[in-house]
Amino acid sequence: MKIGFCFDCKEDYGYTSNDLSFCDFISPTAITFVKESLEKCGHKVTLVGNYKKLLESLKQDNTFDLIITAAEGIQSRNRESWIASICELHNLPYAGSDAYTLIVxxxxxxxxxxxxxxxVPTPNFIEIASMEDAETLLFDYPAILKPNYEGSSMGVKLINSKEDLLEHAKLLFEKYSDKLILEEFIxxxxxxxxxxxxxxxxxxxxxxxxxxxxxxxxxxxxxxxxxxxxxxxxxxxxxxxxxxxxxxxxxxxxxxxxxxxxxxxxxxxxxxxxxxxxxxxxxxxxxxxxxxxxxxxxxxxxxxxxxxxxxxxxxxxxxxxxxx
Known part of the structure; x- marks a missing residue:
């Protein structure tokens, strides 16, 4: 079976390898591990790259039996769904959850x-949509502050006071430009x-x-x-x-x-x-x-x-x- 492996690297978006601002992209070592593991399953594997490279590949009539993806996208609440959406639009089979599940x-x-x-028990939480929300909310500390739409623990902070919350909320709003979640510390x-x-x-x-x-x-x-x-x-x-x-x-x-x-x-x-x-x-x-x-x-x-x-x-x- 011919498998296309989609992924994105920090360099695709202008970030250096040691930049943790957006750090849920795959490493070269992991790309090799996935490719070799799929080949050991008996398949031919093509390293495609990110969503732009997948679209270019499809324009060139490159065909795949199946797509598997580690591509995360960037700076969009729909970013993890890009590969799945492209596959659905092109009637291309792919491994993993569909675009809707990835967005949710x-x-x-x-x-x-x-x-x-x-x-299913989950820590108590409150949404912070603006600095005004952060300034007026009441919450027990310690607590966990994180961006609502990021992965790989990006921006996660342990918050011990209201002053701590205001300082880190400001930094996270500047970096990730979307709402935050303040969560009970377990x-x-x-x-x-x-x-x-x-x-x-x-x-x-x-x-x-x-x-x-x-x-x-x-x-x-x-x-x-x-x-x-x-x-x-x-x-x-x-x-x-x-x-x-x-x-x-x-x-x-x-x-x-x-x-x-x-x-x-x-x-x-x-x-x-x-x-x-x-x-x-x-x-x-x-x-x-x-x-x-x-x-x-x-x-x-x-x-x-x-x-x-x-x-x-x-x-x-x-x-x-x-x-x-």
Whole structure:
């Protein structure tokens, strides 16, 4: 099968490799890992690039059996949906969730409202649409402040006072130019749940707990920790009851949002190990060391098998298998 791999790099948008302002783009190492893993599944892989390069490729009548994407786009609340939208417009099969799901899940507030509707616990929160909102709101500290439409922990700050809130809200409005979300701080473990589909049924293939290098719980999982300082990823130190709750909540969110093929869902546990949903990420980082794939490594699952299941499920959805 001929697969087109879409992705964008910082250089596509004029950012340097060490700039954390917009840091959810894939690294060269991860591009190589994904390409080689797909090739080990027996497919021919073409490195396409970002949405502009996909459009150029389609104009040149380059054909693909399937597209898989790690492209995030930039500075738009619809940015993660660009590749999926292009594929839908050109009747081109693709792995992963559709444009609508990608738009909804990038909106942290909307995702949390859906979680509330489904009785999936999520930290209390308030929307901040302007500095006037920030100046007048009442909230308990510490709290977590973040842009509503960004990923990879970009702009995430631990806020300890009203003065702290006003300082960082001003900086985030200047940098990301959209509304913010102030969220209750949950002090416990950071857990990610990795999901893939097999024969149209989602299941959790693994979970990861992220720690500081000194084995302490991270107060926040910031972009600096993800991209510069790093962290440890281990099998979660949780009870069977907590693990069951995490799986149930993750599958409930995945199914209601109509995610496809694969997804990572992030939780924070309180001091009693009660789970609270943070985000749903149907476009997770696919690098070998990212939480989604580390869930495979920690459970002795070959990453190639994960990619193979993702592709097979997408092929089933688009009826791409040869007729017998």
């Amino acid at each position: 899940t990038l909106d942290k507030i909307l995702t949390k409202l859906i979680a509330n509707y489904l009785n 002090p416990g473990k950071e857990i990610t749940v990795s999901i893939i589909e097999k024969d149209g049924s989602p299941y959790v293939f693994g979970m990861v707990e992220s720690l500081q290098h000194n084995n302490e719980i991270m107060p926040i999982y910031s972009s600096e920790i993800k991209r510069i300082y790093g962290c440890k990823k281990i099998l979660p130190r949780i009870s069977a009851e907590t693990a069951s709750l995490l799986k149930d909540y993750a599958i409930k969110m995945y199914s209601y949002l109509r995610c496809n093929d694969y997804c990572r869902i992030d939780f924070r546990l309180d001091k009693n190990d009660n789970p609270y949903l943070l985000e749903v990420t149907p476009l997770p980082a696919l690098s070998e060391t990212a939480s989604f794939m580390m869930a495979a490594k920690l459970n002795n699952i070959n990453p190639v098998d994960i990619f193979n299941d993702i592709l097979n499920n997408a092929c089933c959805r688009f009826d791409l298998f040869p007729k017998t």
